[in-house]
Amino acid sequence: MGHQLLHLVLGGELKQLSGPVEFKDLSAIEIVGVYPNYAEAFAAWRGVAQRTVDNAQMRYFIVHLHRLLDPEAGEAPHEHA
Secondary structure: OOOOOOEEEEEEEEOOOOOOOOEOOHHHOEEEEEEOOHHHHHHHHHHHHHHOOOOOOEEEEEEOHHHHHOHHHOOOOOOOO
């Protein structure tokens, strides 16, 4: 098994499309899941993003948890975002 690089996929409706990310309702944020690598997180992100394509205010994000948990470890060579 490879090194775990945890990623969180979450999203919700934004207050505005420009400027800093600010959600309309924090209690309505959808936690899609935590994934062991970027590829699985990206697949999950793509699925939920496509499901909500008709709502321009709805946005989903991939958070690189492994960078927050161990900021001194640097980035894995295959990571791109």
